[in-house]
Amino acid sequence: MPAIAVHFMPNDVTVTAEAGEPMVAVAHRAGVSIPTGCLMGSCHACEVELDDGTTLCACISGIPGDRPKITIHLFNDPVW
Template sequence: MKRGHVHIKWPNGSESTVKIGSDWLKEANKVGVEIPTGCLNGSCGACEIEVNGEVIRACISSIPSQETGLLDVEYSIDPYW
């Protein structure tokens, strides 16, 4: 893998290698993953995804580095919605 990049496993089964610091929404769109959005400023939580088990808001977060070089992405499920 290229230095400064991370490998991502997406919820639709596709995989990609992306540059650290890239935009979650743009990279997801490239592989056909639609992350729901609402306010696009992090307030509403519509864009929440789980990355290696940690819930993040994709609209205000960038793709982080990972020691293992692998990020596993799943849609976040809120039992109260």
Template structure:
């Protein structure tokens, strides 16, 4: 997968997003850690997910591109 800073790493499908980010030394902001606040929203291949409650999906192409969402309230 490719992270917002251009670094690449690999993760297993089904792995927690926060764990995958930590292993890649990428910081994903968090808030409630329960999925309700939205602080950890990331965009994965154009789809928004909340990293604290989502897992790394499988990808037919083997490529995932991650962007951090920006929330004006955080």
């Protein structure tokens, strides 16, 4: 299975990952912090937006395997 280039914004950091690899683990490996709360996807503290406009909870999501590169936009929520 080919590696996927994962680009985190606004940090402007890119790392390679495998399809299905936990998004939070990939971010950690890249030195990028994604805030987490419940780790079950219900509090939305870890919500991110993919380059296609899809929003999802990083704590329960894997890296999509449908393209060779993806950009993940991190939100800055002052509450978390």
